[in-house]
Amino acid sequence: MGPRRLLLALPLALALAACIPGEPTATLRPGRALVGEAVEAILTGASAEGARVAVGGEPAEVVSASGERVVFRVPELPGGPKPVEIQTSRGVARATLEVLGQVDRSRILLRLPLGETPKLPPEFRLLETTPLAGCGYTLAVLGYSGETLGQALEELEALDPDYKADPESLWSLGGWSGGEAIGAPQAHARGHKGRGVQVAVLDTGVDGSVPQGPGYDFVEDDPTPQDAFPGGHGTQAANLVREVAPEAAILPVRVCDEGGTCRSSWVVKGVCWVVENAKGPTVLNLSLGGDTPVGALKLALQAALAQGIPVAAAAGNQGAQGSPAHYPAAFDLTGLVAVGALQEDLSPAPFSTRGAYVDLAAPGAGLPCIGPNGPTTCNGTSFAAPLVAGAMALWLEAQPGLPPAQLQQDLEAWARPLPYPSQAVGKGMVDLSQKP
Template identity: 30%
Template sequence: MLGPGTATAGLIGSGIAAAVLPPSVDPSRLPPNVPPVPLATELRDPCTETSPVSDPAPVPAPQRTLDLESVWPLTTGRGQLVAVVDTGVARHQRLPGLVAGGDYVSAGDGTEDCDAHGTLVAGIIAAARDDSTGFAGVAPDARILTIRQSSNIYREVRGGRSAEGRNARGAGDVGTLARAIRRAADLGASVVNISEVACLPAGTDDGGTLGAAVDYASRVKDVVLVAAAGNLDSDSCRNSNPPPNPAEPHANPWDSVVTVATPAWYDDQVLTVGSVDPDGRSSPFTVPGPWVDVAAPGTGITSLDPRRTRASDVTDGRNGGTVQGTSFAAPYVAGTVALVRARHPQLTARQVMDRIEATAHRPADGWNPYVGHGVVDPLAAVTAETASAPIGPDPSSRELAITGAVAPQDPRPRTTALFGAIAVGSALGVGLLASFPLRRIRQRAGSDTATG
């Protein structure tokens, strides 16, 4: 099962570390470019309920932490199409440019969100600004392409009977994820957010189609893929990868992997995101790994409410609980990617990823498997001068031409005065240096007189 922001329970290993190589990619495994064909599914539980925030006026803490107000005068993500491959995105007044991309879960176009997950993710990325609330998306003028790929509420049925095994908790797997990524790339997305994680025991792989789809989107279509690192909980990624060993600072972290998180582990072609708490520390639920690239706020989340769709309708809770997870850290980075791509359209996907990593707030050790290169900094990612995109001259400044020639001046009087000043200064310096031994002798004599 591939659940939203969680992982495949049926594929958890025994927790034994093993040397894991970064995954290889076979482009011949690319799924075909065909419209989504929904599975035979049924609702097994009522759709997730949400609760409105008590006061929508304050700016949410993650938004303040990332200082988005300072970025929006420069770029708002206009012109970028961000695909949300998730549980669907409900139509909302503050997602005016929502594009329906299809549904792999049930009959529909991707705009149903029974799980109340994909809409939260989409709101973090691109909710339009509105005076009725302090909340807004990272890239408020970007558009969202919704593709429903998974659900914990629906279940797959075959021949009228519930399917058992790895789809027991819902619908969606690495095969449908691969097809959804290819579809997003073919529909023109410049960024794809994947707040979906499948966990596999070390020594296994994900079948090849997902890697081929990631490679196609990144290398062929020049799409930036942003993925959640995954959450440690009893129902999904139960076995964490070990922290760095201080006694072996140069050890290869791929040698001690217990749990593989996919698509995160396609490290060269995916920007993988861990979660941090409001104090900047790594959230305890983040699945660490050598593939983690950056981090973003994953707690204290507020976003659009899929059950209430007026401009003022935002939520910070589902089924009585709070909203948190690497699922919601990833869209802060996806929104930042949209800001960068709108500001620097000449950059390739790889250059955008490098830029975001280079401008993150680095941890003390430079990199670690929980936050990668550090917490993302949208303003720095947009404005910093890097090798991939040097910042040009200030557009508000211009060079002034000299209107007339100036007659050359005789330099001799100034030269004579300069040499005279140097000679006098040299003489004073010699006298000052010569006085140091004499002053020490006088001070010592005075001290002997006072103590004798």
């Protein structure tokens, strides 16, 4: 090819290249949103017809898709930046959405220039302003009476180029969530929240602030199993069950007194009461135990398992005392899952009892939880076990007739492997991110 023909060919090649479509792109409005809120994606380089949307790897409900606009709802996910993938006929359009997690839906923080007072639309009201000269801005705290927090943040920032809006995040001292760590939000997004399943919490009782069904108090022999233990051990356990299985029904069974003593006679009576009174799929949670096995309790647990009631039991907190076997967790009963405790880095908690009987592990150190007096921090295998009990409830909701032996096998098969001895973590950390 001569020089002249080459010069003519180059512009043609460049023009052809410019006609080849690249990957489509997406702009999100709003760019921050609560779980369940609608978000509009404006596509460039692709049609919205037939588009499918995933947020953080989870499928999102598409409300409408036409022209260049896709409207979808944010699936149930933990808060934070999440990748958005919109599958179109021209390829995948990608963006990032800030999912608003643990926030106060009725309050907003607004940064504005020093000395200014904001002029606000009707759905906002000014609660307080604080000049922060050292930081160079005024912080306004606003009350918000609307229902779409993500759009509200965007609306405020559109009022003035100098306005910057933030959600009022609700942080905790613990720094992590047991439910999030084991993948409960992903299970919730798949529609599993424990509906139709009962979880019997055999403990110090459960405070009346926790939604619950009729239970029994074997300490005082009456039908009111209130939590008299300082700090509310049973209440904390019940709330951790609900963190994983928020729609499961809590059955409070008081078998431990205000001093934390759980007489085996009370525990045996409590297990048998559940066996006699269980209606529909039921789980037993035993955040208690000791070093001396009781045959009567083993027989009671066998009766529960034979009736299709799986058991989550705390493995014990004697890891620093030589790890003596902890009963009832150490009973060799298929369908009874002995649970060890993990720290935030997913290493075994030093206090967690080691033993060949440990089946699974779950978060149990520095764990944010809720007692009768509000938020607190929980430590112990007592608080790892309820997370597994909640996981059992989700499996039974998905498969109501699942036998305890098969349920244990499924939990172990889908557990997250951990690089620690099986005596400490069993088959690994219970994991709901993919199943049920």
